[in-house]
Amino acid sequence: MVDTAPRTSERTVPASAPAPASAPQKAAPKLDVALVERMLRGSYPEIRLEAREVAKDPQFHKVDGLSLDEQRERALAQMKVQAEQGFQLRAFPKRLGGHEDPGGNIAAFEELVTADPSLQIKGGVQWGLFAAAILHLGTAPHHDTFLPDAISLKVPGAFAMTETGHGSDVASIGTTATYDPATEEFVINTPFRAAWKDYLGNAAKHATAATVFAQLITDGVNHGVHCFYVPIRDAATGEFLPGIGGEDDGHKGGLNGVDNGRLHFDNVRVPRTNLLNRYGDVAPDGTYTSSIDSPGRRFFTMLGTLVQGRVSLDGASTVASALGLFIALTYASQRRQFASATPGQEQVLLDYQRHQRRLLPRLAQTYAQYFSHDVLLNAFDDVFSGRADTDENRQNLETLAAALKPLSTWHALDTLQEAREATGGSGFLAENRLVGLRADLDVYVTFEGDNNVLLQLVGKRLLQDFAARFKGASGVDLARFAAGQVAGRAFNEGGIRRVGQNLSDLAGVGHGIEALKDHETQRALLQDRVDTMVAAIGAELNKVRRATPAEQAAAFNAHQDELIEASRAWGELQQWQAFTSALEGVTDAGTREVLSWLHSLFTFSLFEKHLAWYLTHGRISARRGQAVSAYINRLLERLRPHTLDLIAAFGFEPEHVRAPIASGAEGLRQDEAMAYAANLRASGEAPIDEKKLKKPKHS
Amino acid sequence: MVDTAPRTSERTVPASAPAPASAPQKAAPKLDVALVERMLRGSYPEIRLEAREVAKDPQFHKVDGLSLDEQRERALAQMKVQAEQGFQLRAFPKRLGGHEDPGGNIAAFEELVTADPSLQIKGGVQWGLFAAAILHLGTAPHHDTFLPDAISLKVPGAFAMTETGHGSDVASIGTTATYDPATEEFVINTPFRAAWKDYLGNAAKHATAATVFAQLITDGVNHGVHCFYVPIRDAATGEFLPGIGGEDDGHKGGLNGVDNGRLHFDNVRVPRTNLLNRYGDVAPDGTYTSSIDSPGRRFFTMLGTLVQGRVSLDGASTVASALGLFIALTYASQRRQFASATPGQEQVLLDYQRHQRRLLPRLAQTYAQYFSHDVLLNAFDDVFSGRADTDENRQNLETLAAALKPLSTWHALDTLQEAREATGGSGFLAENRLVGLRADLDVYVTFEGDNNVLLQLVGKRLLQDFAARFKGASGVDLARFAAGQVAGRAFNEGGIRRVGQNLSDLAGVGHGIEALKDHETQRALLQDRVDTMVAAIGAELNKVRRATPAEQAAAFNAHQDELIEASRAWGELQQWQAFTSALEGVTDAGTREVLSWLHSLFTFSLFEKHLAWYLTHGRISARRGQAVSAYINRLLERLRPHTLDLIAAFGFEPEHVRAPIASGAEGLRQDEAMAYAANLRASGEAPIDEKKLKKPKHS
Structure with a gap:
């Protein structure tokens, strides 16, 4: 727990300094910053504050200029620290050391975006997809066997659903898992190139196991897509196990701390019990059974467990948008350009109508998202805590997530780009973070469900x-x-x-x-x-x-x-x-x-x-x-x-912001320049402007 | 000169293959691809074809995954090759080996964007800004003294106009150049931090000289911004010369082959004759003279020489947009996702209305830009060739460039982003080029004049x-x-x-x-x-x-x-x-x-x-x-x-495209997958779909 009262009020003072003289308002109402800050923290205030403290730790911060390998190793090392600190435990069963707090888990995860989106997403792959598949699609024996090592990161894992040939249409993937009753094994196979698993986080390098989605075939019948736990690499050597191959997806537009890669399977055998069998099982003799009669509904039920990715992206995108606006608006309140109506003073960017038009509606949208995200997060927790896990609630949750995630992820790209343009050349420098955040969040609009x-x-x-x-x-x-x-x-x-x-x-x-x-x-x-x-x-x-x-x-x-x-x-x-x-x-x-x-x-x-x-x-x-x-x-x-x-009221501290242009340096530079000009005028040594010199001749 | 007839017709054949069965039209009119290709090449067809040949050379291609230093050294090495090949000569005077073909120079420059935007922009800094300042703002002695080495790249240069404190408002920069009649020198000085030169290409590392913009002060009068030739680094050691300091701008959102940096001057002395004196001069005794009486008009005349940067960005952005659309539309014509109305066949992305809506209006916009750019380029050549260099033409040119450059540079970002999203996860991989092009072109919307x-x-x-x-x-x-x-x-x-x-x-x-x-x-x-x-x-x-x-x-x-x-x-x-x-x-x-x-x-x-x-x-x-x-x-x-x-009709060849998803590989993968399914069905060994199995029970 973190005691926040003094921190909040300290931050409030400078932020609520009186509006500059150039602003047109007088005797305006006053926003209670601490109150709004509490509103924006939503239903998980303590967890968000704790996660924000974690996000301040420099060891979790993105570092520009690392090689691809260095970025990947850094992200893995960060995850190991998080695993040791127990940051990832909230989502998991109490009997395995978890907190059984699905909503709180998402809230904490979202706040990591200010540290490094790669860490957030690589952790999301490990705990929100790989381990979550074991949790939600598996049953008690899988939880006992596979989950502890997935939680502790002893087994880094990939979530092998998407294929080169099928992204959005998961039902049509080509990988097969054919049951062989003679050996009581499933045979995982990639029948053609388009059925290679692709774009999988952790697959290029770190994963030693994967939750593999494949068409389950037994007794000559295809029962549709199911998920299997498949070891893929020798943990000691890092080499692929026999029958498994893959490729590195290489450099990406962002998130380069996540090692995305491809996998393919040449008749790889796994025990029958490696089928994550919560919604469908195969008996030793090959008989298929499922608690859900309709293959279509069974498929969507299994996929429904993926909704947490969408929920968390909605929240993370909103935090990233807020951070972008914090940087651009702080700069806009200090940066001056072109003469103002006040002699000897240039105009603050934020006093230009166009600049307001570019940034303030996006600020309003970001506020709306904070509130709608909290509604979504509560709907998620209602279902996933089991408190109100009805079919109707699940469907409503899925619909709400499917509507909000596209809007907020697009908003993040749009806002970070506008913030970058509104800060000019300085916004293009990596040190000011806007380009990096935008690059990392780019893929949010097409992954976890194309918008x-x-x-x-x-x-x-x-x-x-x-x-x-x-x-x-x-x-x-x-x-x-x-x-x-x-x-x-x-x-x-x-x-x-x-x-x-x-x-x-x-x-x-x-x-x-x-x-x-x-x-x-x-x-x-x-x-x-x-x-x-x-x-x-x-x-x-x-x-x-x-x-x-x-x-x-x-x-x-x-x-x-x-x-x-x-x-x-x-x-x-x-x-x-x-x-x-x-x-x-x-x-x-x-x-x-x-x-x-x-x-x-x-x-x-x-x-x-x-x-x-x-x-x-x-x-x-x-x-x-x-x-x-x-x-x-x-x-x-x-x-x-x-x-x-x-x-x-976003509650960011300097350790979250880390952008030199939003540090106050711009204001100091402006003050220094104005003081220089004022001193020069006072000294009587200021050169005369040629324009003023010529005026008498012409007038 | 390149003979293009066979190449064009070869390319035309596969491209005009009959529309897939799923397309709704019949007996449609036929586009003459070769004719449209010629239209799009505009007023400089041979030069564009030559430059396209250059852009095919692998040594000029962007390589992902290089370190910052490696990217910068690669771009410099590429420029040296170009200088040896004489690629950069078109803009310069015939007496110095040039072609005096300003329009052709821009046309060639624009086509380099398919090779590597960093090469394009680093070359643009050297020849389009640094050398161009000497050419346009200097006079014959400067052309004789400084231009040959700038052209040959013996002297890599920076164009030191922008300051940390002043980007768009160039008239208010803080750097001073005070004339000292005692030594017949100008004293270049940075009076405060905001007056550091910033975001200058070549300044972090490679530049050994700079064209520095400063307030010219003589006899106690400030005559406004003028440009000075200032050596800044020892060519042998790479160290700054006495009185000069700087910083590296470090990583940027893109264009990392260009070494942007900061410069500051502590009363650095240069000879009086280093003033580039075409529009304003100082006599040995300190007397200022100018052919342009009004300081305001003089300033805008000097800045007017910068219009070529805007013209070239309009063209380069259009070519980049075309390339992005080529990649996304090629993929969309081969990629299939979700069942189509034809049994056993999935629907081609380009047959989805939404996909057409996302890409085809942007294609229409790109076509419009090809044609409007050619109008702009001709207006530019009319003025800069001297053929029709009137005040009115200059103003019209500047207005047209100021209107078209924002529209086309924003369009490029918008189009490359839509193309990246329309190609899903594969669009996020660096190998498919869309993210890299977008990252590199990001700064086009704020440099050479904020949009x-x-x-x-x-x-x-x-x-x-x-x-x-x-x-x-x-x-x-x-x-x-x-x-x-x-x-x-x-x-x-x-x-x-x-x-x-x-x-x-x-x-x-x-x-x-x-x-x-x-x-x-x-x-x-x-x-x-x-x-x-x-x-x-x-x-x-x-x-x-x-x-x-x-x-x-x-x-x-x-x-x-x-x-x-x-x-x-x-x-x-x-x-x-x-x-x-x-x-x-x-x-x-x-x-x-x-x-x-x-x-x-x-x-x-x-x-x-x-x-x-x-x-x-x-x-x-x-x-x-x-x-x-x-x-x-x-x-x-x-x-x-x-x-x-x-x-x-854009006329790109595989060496310009270089994106695996637009290579035809996707079509081959789809064919292989469909053939696999067909063979399996024919063999009688295909598993039965559970859905079909259950139907009889229920109906």
Whole structure:
């Protein structure tokens, strides 16, 4: 446990220094930084603070300029230290020394991103994938046999699911595990090049075992993808075991502390009991049994255990976005460029409207993500702690994770890039960390579920819900209904219709922005957009429900882009709801006012982004639409004096930031330069500006 | 000279292979790949082909996994080879062995991006900045004394303009060059830390001299920024000369073959004649003279010589975007994922609507850039060859470069990132080049003029032109005019008014997309948007033209974001015009039809991107607005079968591509996997799918 009170207040003081003279506000409300800091820590405040302390330790920090080998060895050495410190134990069973705290485990893991994303992901592969597969897909004997060494890192492991030929479509992988009753063994085999396992963390070098996903074949029947525990390297020599081969994936765009590689299997035999048999088992005589009758549902149940990767990436991306904004906004508050209206003083970057436009909406988005991530993390813990592990909760969790992970991982890349550009050439230097963080997080948008594929999953769920709601309705009803949609009515009979009325009103009367400020109206606009998009697609698909599979596939494909857009809108709605709930719980008046501006900035940025949709669908009038951008500019002005408080609430300490441009050095340099100029003027020895010299001649 | 006929036709054959069965078109027109390839080579076809041959040479290719030192030494060694081969001579005077072909020099330079951007930029620093400063800012004696060694690389040089404290605002740099008539020397001095020169290519290690920008002070008067030739290192030992110090900028986000560093000067003395004195000189007695009376105009004239950097980045970014698309689209045409409507066959990525949406509009944008870049390059050559070197041409060139460079450099990052995501985990591997290209090009968006600052320059020019047009108009006129703007009328009395009428008609009658397909209507919509935005801002600024400087600055700042948006719109219009002109010159019917779809995709993507503006300003009706996205989807379907032809026309050969995923290996892997499955089925030994086994039970 860490006592944080003094630390927090110390940090609060400089961060809440009065706004510079150039800021337009006066007598503005005051954000309670310590309060907001607690809000952002969410449901796992102590664990996050502990993990932040760990992340301050220099031995865990990324070092630029190491060779590929050095980076990999450093990451492994860091993991060994973590294993000794017991950092990884939270997720595991108490009888094996763990804490059985799945949510807390994720929270701690997320905070490591400020130290080194390679460490985070290499640890994620070991404990969140390899060991987690043994835990979630295996049974007690596997926990006893394999889990202790996976937890302690005595056995570094790879999670061998993806193949060169199949990434997103796991069900179609080519690796086979054929049962041989004569020897009571499974024969793991790679039938062709596309079935090589690929992009596997730890596989290029460190893994001595792997959890290998393969098509389970017994008695001439393929029971679909199952997971097997397969030793792959001699721990002493580091050489592959007989029948196993592989390749190094080599340099990557980032995360080079993780040794990704390829594996292939030439009829490698493992004991029958190496099948991780929680959801499907093979008896010694070859008989297959499963507690889940439907092969499809069994497959998705097994894959469902992977959701924790998505949950943790949502959190880690949000922390990384916050760090990027902390660096860029700190610099922007000190860096001056071009003359200001004040003689002898150049203008602070953060006072430029464009600079505010570039960074503050991303700050608002990051806040929204902190709150929506906490909702996701709680949903995850409800299921994985067993406290509320129902089918429905699992499905809802998976849908929420599949919506939020794409939004937050893309946001991280976008934000880190904007931060890098907003800090100019200095932002391109590795020492200022933005380029490294961006490079490391790049792959977050395609691993643990490609973002576009995940959003399509969300879209299918939205369509399912739509179909369920309209079960029994005739094609004519649906067509009439869909036509109504376009004209502007919402479909949910329960409560949205009333709101739908409000929405038509919105377009009709008045042109001010006031009507859009009400939370219920905001919610209705966001919800209605999701509903309308899904209904329109659903109605189109319904038209071909009796067509050939090829025609149905073509119709689905013709709406794929819209469906993904609808899923994104649904994810944005979840973020908005979480931010709104968090805001509504704030009682401190000053904090509430500043956060409500930030909330408005988030909401109106969504309206601005999707304004064409709102206009073409008659939900927002053209005149009101024109006012949206102007209102955003007003919000930027209001938020400007509170920017440093808002980033102080992220709670980063210098050991987390480690970027020279965000250290205060820029402010000192500016002060020194201004003092130099002032002294020179005072000395009377300052050269005269040629421009001033010539003026008298011409005027 | 290279004879290209056989090479081109060889390449054309596989690229124009019939579209896969899954593509929806039949009897489609045919693109003449060789013809389009010639179009894309623009005004310097032979030089581009020669440079492409050079870029095929493995000794110039980027190698992943080298240490920082090794990368830097490799880039220097590559430059030495280029210098021996005379690759760099085109820009220089004939009397020094050059070709006096400024446009051709840039064209060749741009093509190097496929080999290694570090080589390109390190060469750009040496020959395009350091030597070019001597050439353009110096006079004959400097050309005789300093230029030969700069050209031959005997003297590697740095271009010491940017300081830690001043990047975009060059006029405010702190380094001083004070003339001492007693010794007839300039004293170069760094007065404070913020005035250290920073981010200078070649400065960390290789440069033995630098062209140093400093405030020229003589007789107690500061005549503003001038450039000085300053030796900085002992060529034999590599040590700094007395009074000079520096630091290594260390690792960067990319371009690590370029050794960026910092320099500072402690009263370093250079002879009076080391002032590069083309635009300003100091006599032995200290008297300052200049051919340009106004210090402001003199400064901008000197800086104007830097435009070639911006021109070349526009071209290099376009080539890099094309390469990224070549890799991603080749892969997308071979890679299969998830079952297709054809049994036993998975669907090719490029047949997914979403995948087309992600890549094809970027292909259209890249084509537009090829054509607009050629316009820019010709404008550059007109001025720098001396053929049409007028003030007006220089200003137009600078404005065009300042508009196109931001658009194309951002486009390159966006495209390379989308290409990397569209190729999944394989896109993250360095071997497939997308991450490396993106990392190297990252800094293009902030160097040689920060993109946002450049767009603001364009905006000021647009406002100037606006003001000139309305010179003498009263405030009341302007206010009335601006109000009219918002209601939908365009301001140019000459010819746009008629179009303005058309535009209001557009919003009023009919809902189809047909009206938007006409080139004149498209031009009017794009032009009117620029004019309306500029007029609205101009009218707002006009209101405060008699206010205090502080109020004027505040008003300008309140419209900064809109102004930058207007500049971007102007840049897009230039790209559109170039693409349209190129298209209108095509006589081959099939080529014209396919390119016209691509042109439509480019244009309608602009309409879609800015649809909210067109709707709120009454230029496009809501119903027609809804049709825009649907029409884009139709264009994607039409273009799908021509995608491979369109990328074949980029003319890349395997030695330029060098990405295993774009080598055809993916197609071979897919074929092997499908053949394996087919053989297994034929053998009768294929396991039965459990799903099929269970069906009879349930149905």
